[in-house]
Amino acid sequence: MRELTTYHSSASKIVTPSRMLHVGTLAQARMRGGAHLHQVIVRPPMRMTRLRDVGSWKAETVMRHARRSPVVVYLNRYEGIPPEAFERAAEKGVVLDDLPDSRFSKLVPEAEDSWIVLDPEAIVSIRAIDWP
Numbered sequence: 001m002r003e004l005t006t007y008h009s010s011a012s013k014i015v016t017p018s019r020m021l022h023v024g025t026l027a028q029a030r031m032r033g034g035a036h037l038h039q040v041i042v043r044p045p046m047r048m049t050r051l052r053d054v055g056s057w058k059a060e061t062v063m064r065h066a067r068r069s070p071v072v073v074y075l076n077r078y079e080g081i082p083p084e085a086f087e088r089a090a091e092k093g094v095v096l097d098d099l100p101d102s103r104f105s106k107l108v109p110e111a112e113d114s115w116i117v118l119d120p121e122a123i124v125s126i127r128a129i130d131w132p
Contacts, residue, residue: 007024008029008038008126009030013038024079024080024114028114038127039126040117040123043124045122052101053114062116071122077097080112085111088107094107
């Protein structure tokens, strides 16, 4: 699997990556905001554990998967999605939270994957960049 170019925004610069570093697309990083933007190159494992986005992550839930995979992937149901996408679904009377990822991604094609890096060894490089 080829390396992933991902982004992370935060209040401070990342000097040393830690466990549970959340990374995603540039649109997702923009939506999160933050004073600093980082480009993070991740070497994904051959098999990643896929989780369902529940809005917030408990450390013990995510770390349970660390034994199986150094990187967890999930369809981000919140960040990087324009409000109009949610309005379209609401007009159709669809409750997005009830849908499995496969249906959600068809109704909201703007939704993209995000990753949680559980093992810093999976990070190839990380550099601070200017906000575009």
